[in-house]
Amino acid sequence: MEGLLCEALPGGKVRCYACGHRCLIFEGKRGICQVRFNREGKLRAPFGYVSTMQCDPVEKKPFFHVLPGSRALTFGMLGCDYHCFFCQNWNISQSLRDPNSTLEGTPVTPEEISEAASETGARLIVSSYNEPLITAEWAAEVFRVGRKAGFKTAFVSNGNATPQVLDFLRPHTDAYKVDLKSMREENYRKVGGKLSTVLETIPLLREKGFWVEIVTLVIPGHNDSDEELKDAARFIASVSPEIPWHVTAFHKDYR
Template sequence: MHSSITLDSLTRACSALSRELEGGRIGCVACAHHCKLDDGSRGICKVRYRESGSLWVPWGYTAGLAADPIEKKPFFHVMPGSKALSFGMLGCDLQCSFCQNWMSSQSIRDPAASTGVQSVSAHEIVDAAKSHRCEVLVSTYNEPLITAEWAHSVFTEGKRHGLVTGFVSNGHATPEVLRFLRPVMDLLKVDLKAFREDSYRTLGGKLTAVKSTIADAFDLGYWVEVVTLLVPGFNDSEEELAGIAQFLVGISPEIPWHVTAFHPDYKMNDRVRTPGDSLIRAREIGTQTGLRFVYVGNLLGGTSGSENTYCPQCSAVLVRRVGFSVLERSIGFDGNCQGCGATIPGLWHHDSRLNRAVSRGEGASAKESQKDEVG
């Protein structure tokens, strides 16, 4: 276990995501908890604190650095087959009992969790990306929102070298942090973990904040993909899945939705791995609701083509995948279907432009779909 005190030496004072409040307190706007900090106090995430009048934020270390397939993040509409240099720090603003990264995310709260850290500069992370031939830089493993200033610094360096940049996040964000990152960040993967406010409360967060993040990020021009880990008995009712699908269609039917299999982990060992039938049913619900790209992930025994990208116009297979491997790619570098010429949304080549053929709300009313929240 790392104490927050030992990590305090790997911080720096930074005001980019702090706001002065009445009464002398400082408000942190890095995540939707909006902690209000007096001198000597710490945020809910434990890694950000106020001292000598300033907000101190994590800086200059990594607790994980790896060159991963971009499909593992997962981003399925971003340069298929490319590699993403993934870096992480410690801590999270939520406490999910099914966390599959709890050794990093809960290492400050939970004595059973432990991950080593290593000092590193932004320049060294970008060098590692280049030496591993990665075209993408991704902040992941812990919750990147709580270390957003450090990611901003790494991405600024990455942009000097032409890298595409992104977050793998729980989406419990604020408009301020999304705007702060946008000039140097391109991609956002959001975990939409449930569609009930009471379920989110058990994780320590707010569904409304995550929904706003997805809508806001889309409007700001991020490339957004959404993942729902299907946890039996927690979020897998047809009503809840339909609610998620309707909400996403209301923003854009072109947002890829990944429904992935849960396996017992951390403090949630009282239920079985997600049955394959549930994942296939979730995919049907997504496509019947109007989403054009719904993917199944982590399914034992194969996914029968449900990891492939199909042209929504002519049904041609554009990207054939098994797990994190791309077996075949027949989409033009500009993102056009080579069968019928349809424009497929995404960033398909490093030097091409992001395709977003459908604008927000086309396909359903965002307002209408927000009312369909379950719970």
């Protein structure tokens, strides 16, 4: 579909605002995520498929304060704006970068996703597995249909957002989980991101009225020092002591 989170610029270029990279994309080229691209001066964005869809306890997302004890139907697409060496969904998120991933999408409509949620007894529809910011137009339409059917909706994201994409998502999205990967800028550079962008996103989510929870995957030798974890705790508390923080254990799945 034609992307909505963008600005047309002279010379057939487009500026994408789906994630914090804010890619300037020339005609015939792709953004960092690889799934958003410029065709004839118009931004094209993914729509109408899932790479994965399954129903789990909502606590697995992890959301512990959004309809606790209920089930969540979670769907994903392909691609990511980061390239984390510790990714636990790498076959989905890195499918357009890593030749070892052969995963493909399955066509589906938003209505079919809502029907699947009903059939599995879910109360929540969640966009996850890949980075949902880069497929925000699709998620927003799935959520719009899902909310009409009575479901709550949520994002599971790396938090590399822009004010534009959060404003776009807010009318359709109830909850937002941010993966705070580290409190060190150099660690974010290793995966293709900026800590500063994520630290700007978290208070912005609160200001815009999303329910926010945060998770940190603790990786030995990478982000597990007492000092860094204390820095994360202090930052989260400075935004709001009401934000739940999940600290999870690492298991090697990728590189």
